[in-house]
Amino acid sequence: MKRTTDVWQGTLALMILTTLETMGPLHGYGIARRIVQRSGDRITLNYGTLYPALLKLEQEGYIRSEWGSSDNNRKAKFYELTRAGRRQLSKASAEWQRTTQILDRFLDSAKDVS
């Protein structure tokens, strides 16, 4: 059985924003599917986590939603990035990278000492 991880709230927001940037407007199921695929099925995502996260981003004004039609003409609610969302994405991903770099370096140096 494959190891799966529950996703963190903070990183989930970043994942949603990234997904919407690369994929363009997408419905809730599409976002979930894309995130799970990109993680190589290493994380599980249930709607009890996803929907509140989407709602939070929407309340913060980073994404907006509207009803639209899917590829095969099904009605669904689509999310897309706002301008504030794009700014937030670049800011947050830069921050995330800086954090992981620092952490990597820290963990590496710890390895050297031992």
Place this chain on the structure above:
Amino acid sequence: MRALRAWIMRVGGVLGRRRHERDFDEQMQADIDLQIEDGIRAGLGESEARRAALVSIGGVAAAKEAWRDRRGLPVLETFLRDVLHASRVLRRNKGWSAVAILSLALGVGANAAVFSAAYALLLRPLPLPDAANLVTLRWEGENKAWTGFVDYGYVPGSFGSGWLAAQPDFSTDALRGGVTGAFATYRRLDSAQRTLTELFASGRGPTVNLIVDGYGDTATSQFVSGNYFAALRLAPAAGRLIQPADDAQGAPPVVVLSHGYWLRRFGGSPSVIGKEVRINAAVFTIVGVSAAGLPDPALVEPAQPELSIPIAGEPLFAQGESRLEQTTNWWLVMMGRLRPGIAAHQVEADLGPLYEQVTRDAIASLIGSLPSEDQQEARKMGFGTKIPRLRVVSAERGAYDPLHPALRFPLAILGILAAIVLLVVWVNLGNLSLALTTAREREIAVRRAIGAAPGRIVRQVLTEHALVAVLGGAASLGSAWLFQQLLRTYFAAPFDSAVIGFTFAIAALTGIVVGTLPALRASRGPEMPQPGGGSSRRSRLASGLLVSQVVLSFVLLIGAGLFLRTLYNIRAAAPGFDAERLALLTIDPAFNQYDDVEAGALYGALAAEFKTLPGVSSVSFSSQALVDGNFSQRSAYAPETAGRKYAAYLVVAAPDFFSTLGIPLRAGRVFGPQDPVEPKIAVINEALAASLFGDANPVGRRFGMGMEADEDVDTEIVGVVANTVYGNLRTSTPRMIFIPHAQSAGGPRTFQVRTAGSPADLLPAIKKIVAAADSSLPIVRLSTQASVIESQSEQERTIALASVALGTLTLAVSMIGLFGLMSYTVSRRTRDIAIRMALGADKGGVLRSILRQGLVLVGFGTALGLAVALLSTRFLAAFLFGLAPHDPIVLIAAVLLMLGVAVLAAYLPARRAASIDPIAALRQD
């Protein structure tokens, strides 16, 4: 910023909940469908695809709950739902809510009104700039250095035993917070002090006649030092205020009007500034008007006196020696402003030794100047032995002493009464809400059964009480205002934010106190029915609350009955003369420097003019109006009384007095125009005649009357008249002495004008006649005898009204408490009663048993209340009239009323118990 935006969205999310939820349902359904479609495309069967989709979603309800929590603010939402539910509960129980809110309003309103009085008197800083560094100078300890009344100066040689004995006892500190010292003391302290930027003084002056453009009017006055207004940092409303130069000897006399007097008399006209006016006999210039709404910082008065005059002007008003010359006549209140960095106790150290020395020297030099006989008398009285100490205290909140008995006592009484009322209200509300939660036991049980957490139910019940508290708090503002109007006569206080805040604080406290118990009980869930119908803890508590309520409301009921009968008795008291259709006019010619001869001529002229008015049948005058609250007492004695003296009241009367008032003559004659100045004659009433001479005919006999000292038995009785009331209606048959105007000419006089029509219609014509005779003579009183009597029972009416309102409301509320308790008992014992009925008990028996249960509680409370009332009402004796504190009629009526209302309140639940259908009731559970 983003967090704020999200928060605002969430608050907004509380609204339009239904629309949002539908939208979300559709969204989720659409996502699920997409996923199923995906699954089918990947080769799964339809049902398999659906199963996979639902598994990955992880529970539709849980997802929806998580979304819902994020969408709005759960706390706010629950709260709003609680409030909505609570308001539904209150609406459903309208009677309950009305009584709860009303009783809350009563209890809280009374407390808020008392608080506002206490706050205004003791806590509110004076509305003056830099009030924090104001101090007042007081004396403390025993005082045997103060000889003068404020109004009576020392006249050498007047130290008789009687005069000295009439001095108030200053040896206790009962008058603490009053005056600081004599004028000479002020001068010495002012020139020596180094700790204050200013030391200033003020003292009460006489009521004077202010004559402007030839028209007179009375005004109250105060004398102030030249730096008084500057030291208080006051700006004038018009013109200028008194300055140090005005307070120098020989300075032209000036006067400053209070703002209220300026508006009342001159309509706020600036043209009076600079006007030359007369105050009594002296010419003054009006230089300005003091600011509006100014309190009197020194005296226990709600407002500044109407006229402020420099202290240097005092000799212009002195009759005899000026108060400025009297070194032991204490009449000035001294206050000061602290220099920066100086504390009040440093002022004490600075001035204390000098204060004591000046005081000691003054009394010693006064005693030394007396004739040796008076010196011995004064020493025997202890004068000069006890010199008080100087105390300097902050006057930031006014010069009032918070411990002054004159303030402490009534405030304490009011505070205790208000607290008792609040306690009754708490007990009432406690029982009411117990009844309400009990009645809703089934509803609460259902809510618990379907999963409401105990905390949720506690919150719900607390919200209901909070809602009652808020509504009651709002209603309390109205009742607080009403109570304040009732208290206005005794304590004037503004209705401001402090009062409003206090009102809501008390209301909220009440909500919490009353709501906590039922809330906790409700959360514990319904009690298990107890075998054998044994009383549960809850019903024991309810019974205890009910009994204490009955006790309190019964005591209040008796109080209300006593005060109501007192009012009735006073209203029904026959004055002994015909008080209807009598107009009254009081003047004091001394205000315009009339001597006795001139005054006599004026009286004659006025009486003749009044008689020409249409409908007037007779006119007379006397030293005072009957029943106007004034008392002039004498001691009456005769050889026949063997040394015994009787207190009797004096009226100086014109010859027509008795016929105008309709007082019947019993023996001898009344006065006539021929009565000479000597020998002394008098008419007495039957009560005095009986005391002095028993059944013997008093006409032609002699008696004596004095204030303190024995005088000769030199007054001949020429007639006896029927008994009447005197200064008030309470003393039903006072002993009275009438002496002719010709033999005691001085002082104010009140005219009685008897008319066939309405006396009130006559007043303008009377005023016109006085103005025509002397426009600069002030009118002291223009009224009717009926309204003068009416105003004498004002206090009784207020007390009766308040106690009846209080008694009725607490009775009503405790009877609703009884109704609630009995309803609860019946609903709890439905099964029990049904079994008994099924076993053959008849309806009457059930009815009687429930009624009996209620009446036993009320009877117990009434008996207890009767005992409390018998012990406590004797303290009311002084306020009662025409009945004893244990008046049997009142007691019996109160018991009957209590039990009668209790039967009514218990009957409805008892009837419901009797109409229980045993079969239906037993099937129900």
